[in-house]
Amino acid sequence: MGSGLHTQDFQLTPPLPYWEDARANQKEYAQALDDCDPLKSFRDQFIIPSKKDLKRKLLAVPEGEDTSSSSDSPSIYLCGNSLGVQPKNVRKYLDKYLRSWAIKGVTGHFVGHDDELLPPYLHVDSAGAEALAPLVGASPKEVALMGTLTGNLHLLLTSFYRPTAERYKIIIEGKAFPSDHYAVESQIQLHNLDPSQALVLIEPEDPERPTLSTEQILRVIDENAADTALVLLSGIQYYTGQYFDIKTITAHAHSKGILVGWDCAHAVGNVVLQLHDWDVDFAAWCHYKYVNSGPGAMAGLFVHERHGKVEKGSFRPRLAGWWGHDKSTRFNMDNKFVPQEGAAGFQLSNPSVIDLTVVTASLELFKQATMPALRKKSVELTGYLEYLLTKTPLDPSDPDSNSKPFTIITPSNPEERGAQLSIRLRMGLLDKVLEVLEENGVVVDERKPDVIRVAPAPLYNTFTDVWEFHRIFLQACRDAIAAAR
Structure with a gap:
């Protein structure tokens, strides 16, 4: 200069x-x-992708190219809200996984190794939940690594959106991420309701300032409290970057007898969350943004412990699958579904271990930082x-x-x-x-x-x-x- x-x-x-x-x-x-x-x-x-890498036409490195050259400067990568960059330790974790699969095959579900980074496949989802829970302010029983963001939203809405003749509306922000809007609208339609009557959109009061004040959100809840079943908002709004007051909004909706869910796709790994203490009913998110787990990475969800209880065969209705079944009797194959306690009971199929491995590798860095x-x-x-x-x-x-x-x-x-x-x-x-x-x-x-x-x-x-x-x-x-x- x-x-x-x-x-x-x-x-x-x-x-x-x-x-x-x-x-x-x-x-x-x-x-x-x-x-x-x-x-x-x-x-x-x-x-960090280099400036040269961003312009490459081939994945292969040309013979003789010096990839350590200091002249190949890193890009200025400021897009972690869309896709995080690759953690170096992912390769180490994947190598361990590939080795275990290669030498153990199906027995890798049950047989551990002295130098393993993750437990056998049967328990790797539990290890993922242990690593994930601190990131969202929850107990390990309240979180699950599974599926995709929109898929998990649908699963959770199926369980938590139970419209009645008196309470049938869902409140979302007007500029919700399109996939969230599609999910909510389609859930309303699946209940044979009209989205034009059952979907309440919170729109900015000033188009030049497209944010939503907490006061406005609370006012919309009050205006629709008598016939609203559910509020679903973004922890951080993807377009404006606004961080909503999750604690205040959740408490206010609960005071009106309304359940509250949060899409935390832009909040997890970004801000300090306390989903349990804030009394959130449920939440869903992806891990490919700030959690740096790769495109379309396995997602996560939160279900407050009060909704995950299993008592004398009674539990919250949900779409069920065998991986959500109680581990101690999962392999009895008796077709009598008894879910695991907590968010794990909302799981469907056995998870992709390679996906879980990548997410858990990144979570290691969050634990350190x-x-x-x-x-x-x-x-x-x-x-x-x-x-x-x-x-x-x-x-x-x-x-x-x-x-x-x-x-x-x-x-x-x-x-x-x-x-x-x-x-x-x-x-x-x-x-x-x-x-x-x-x-x-x-x-x-x-x-x-x-x-x-x-x-x-x-x-x-x-x-x-x-x-x-x-x-x-x-x-x-x-x-x-x-x-x-």
Whole structure:
């Protein structure tokens, strides 16, 4: 930058008041933040796609290519809210699994090994639940690793949406993820009800600010309390990045006699969750975003312990399968379904061990880092990004100008967002901005017609990533404005 500054010139101890330091928009400042980051070593536990890799046409590495070349710089990967990058330890876990399958075959269901990373196949789902429970604030009996997000939502809705003539409505946000909307609408139709009467959509009061206040959500619940059976909302809204007040909303709905479920796809591995203590009835999520378990990875679900009880043959109605059957009698094959206690009793088929292996490998890293520490860094990363976006002039020659061709639609309050800022561009600029970002090895997510979602993931992203993104993003905005003239 020609400033003559070095990272040793910055004496920093995070969290840092960026707004009080005139040097905060300098790269050396971001590097100094990285130097004192207690979680910085975790970046080395992941494979960040390089800029060269993003442009490769072949998976195979050409003969003679030096893959360790320092000139092959990593991309600026800020898309963990869509697909996390690959943990290096996945290969170690998979090698162990493949070896056990190779040498034991079917007996691998029951026979363990002294150097195993996971137990025999018959119990690997229980090991996964043990690893997953701390991530969502639950007991191991309240969570299960199984299926896919939408599939699990359907299973849970089948059990928890039990409409009556008096209570038949489901409340969701108007801009719920489309798959959630499809699932809810189809469940209503399966009960021979009309979605136009039974589906309540909470829409933003101001189209320019597409967030939903807690007060508005509670008001909609009150207005429909008499005939509502269920509330299903996102823990973190995928489009805006807004973090809903799960505890308050759940308690309020319960006070009206309404069950509450949460889609935590963008919340798990992102924010600190306490699903048990918040008295959530049920929740579902995927593991390919912040939990970094690969495209379409095995998903998870939560069922509060009060709904998972099995007493004298009585249990909550659900769609049943043999893997949900009590382990002690599962192989009796007597066709008398008695579910396991807890979320495990909602399982259907024996799980894919290779999928469970990948998810559990990633969960090992969360155990080491801990969610409170990751959340602390996440707040700092996102705060730094917001500071740069709002305080840096678009035109360096006019430092007093604060005119920008974009706005941030994610709440500014750190308590109301996760590791994502959704940036709405002036109409007509999106394609050119994305083109410039791609040319410079920046990976983000788009939501047409005018929004990009930028998600610094604290396990592997750095303050320097944020700084570099901001520098390239401002240039992309300038190029897009020039091209539009």
